Amino acid sequence: MAERRNKFQIILDILALIQRKGNRIKPTHILYGSNLSHDRLKKYVSELEQKGLVEMITEKGHNFYKITEKGAKFLEEAKKIKELTDAFGLS
Amino acid sequence: MIIHPFGPSWFYWVSVVIYLISSIVALYVGYTVYKFYKLTKEQTYFYLFLAFLSLCIDLLIFTFVFPGVIVYYKYYTHIDTNLLLPIVHILNFTYMFCTLMAYTLFVFTYSKAQRKSIMVLLTALVLSLVVYSYVYINNLGFNLICALLLLFVSYFTFRNYQEKKTKNSKLVFLTFSLLLIAHLLLALFFWLQMGTIESFKNIFLVIGHVAQLVGYIALLTLFTRLKNGRKKK
Numbered sequence: 001m002a003e004r005r006n007k008f009q010i011i012l013d014i015l016a017l018i019q020r021k022g023n024r025i026k027p028t029h030i031l032y033g034s035n036l037s038h039d040r041l042k043k044y045v046s047e048l049e050q051k052g053l054v055e056m057i058t059e060k061g062h063n064f065y066k067i068t069e070k071g072a073k074f075l076e077e078a079k080k081i082k083e084l085t086d087a088f089g090l091s
Numbered sequence: 092m093i094i095h096p097f098g099p100s101w102f103y104w105v106s107v108v109i110y111l112i113s114s115i116v117a118l119y120v121g122y123t124v125y126k127f128y129k130l131t132k133e134q135t136y137f138y139l140f141l142a143f144l145s146l147c148i149d150l151l152i153f154t155f156v157f158p159g160v161i162v163y164y165k166y167y168t169h170i171d172t173n174l175l176l177p178i179v180h181i182l183n184f185t186y187m188f189c190t191l192m193a194y195t196l197f198v199f200t201y202s203k204a205q206r207k208s209i210m211v212l213l214t215a216l217v218l219s220l221v222v223y224s225y226v227y228i229n230n231l232g233f234n235l236i237c238a239l240l241l242l243f244v245s246y247f248t249f250r251n252y253q254e255k256k257t258k259n260s261k262l263v264f265l266t267f268s269l270l271l272i273a274h275l276l277l278a279l280f281f282w283l284q285m286g287t288i289e290s291f292k293n294i295f296l297v298i299g300h301v302a303q304l305v306g307y308i309a310l311l312t313l314f315t316r317l318k319n320g321r322k323k324k
Contacts (some may be wrong), residue, residue, distance in 0.1 A: 008131040037322045075131075081127045087259035088315060089251025090135050090200065 008038065010044060010077045011053075015067055018054065019075060024064045098280075098296040114150035116307040117143050121315055124271045138200045145193035152186045172265055187233055188221045194240035197267075197315040201247040231285070234278035241271035269306030273299045 005013070017033045018025050025033075030039050045065065048054040053071035057064050067075065084090075100104070121143030128136035163175070169207040195217045220236050276299030283292035 006133070008133065020181060076320065077127075077130060080320065081131060084124075084127065084316055085245075086255055086257065087251075087263050087317075088139075089247060089255070089260065 007058065008078070008081075009054065010034070012032060012075070012082065013050065014041075014076070015053065015075045018065055018067050019072075020033075025058075025066075026062065026064055039055060085086050093289055093292055098293050102293070102300075104158075106300050107154055109300050110150045110153040110180060113303060113307040114147050114154055115146035116152060116311045119253055120310055123314055123318075132229070138196045139228045141199070142183060142193045142196035143191040145196070149186045149189035151243075152182050156182055184221065188217070188235075190237060191217045191220050191240070194244070197244045198240055201244060231281040232277050234274045234281060238271055238274040238278060241267055243276060245271050252296055262309045262316075265309040266313070269302045269309065273303035273306065275299075314318060 013089055014030060014034055017030060021029065021033075027045070030045065031038060034044075036044070045054065048071070049056070051070075052068055053074050054065050055068050057066055100267055121140050124136055124143060125140040128140055177188040192214075195213050220233075223232065245264065245267045248260070248267050252260040252264040254260075275294045280292050280299065283295070
């Protein structure tokens, strides 16, 4: 059974998912890829938008989420934190 | 303990440089971990930050006190030692407290013990150990206690390295195992000092300090790799 993720881990997974999909992802695809319920995902994405880490754009009538510059920097730092966690064996 | 530098006189300034480098590394690592704590709000990183900050303080004590003592013996021998003793005692206590607190925080981090009662118990243990080491001016006992705490940490980091098999986890294991070796060698030095075998005890002092330095360099290498964003193996 997979370990329970903390808030930081979930945010990192969402941002990494958006990045993997070429920094443009439909909301439903985040839902499929994040392993979260709809309500929880909505809460997290709203928080990410409020913090300026992601933004919603509209192209050809479709909504997409993309990572902002601030979000990209946060993701870089978050990856380093994950590496540190793995190196020290703190997870 | 502090009022008399240990070992051969040629090594005094070498050890000061080693402590200075080690303290700078501990400060840099502590600052980086603190930034991570601010981002994640995870208590684990706060304990790690405190641990490295404590290490930085205890290393700085030696960095500045050793030259102070050397200068005192050379130029200020007219000053009554009794006037300096209270300062020396405070510094000695601070050094022991910070060192043991740092290592205990590492153990606490790895033990994943979250209950406050365990933290209180560990703090009480650290204070008892500090008081014991300080009152009995037992450098041998102090270094053995440090080695015991580091043995736990080295074990956890070794298990992590066995599981992850990455260069970063190897560097962490190397850091803590070298610090363990350093304290064991220093314990050996102080043990030999109590006895009659004088001839080669200084070797252990020197190698112990070198082991400490290499340990901190391994830690610096890890954080440099993290900063540069090298891909892990």
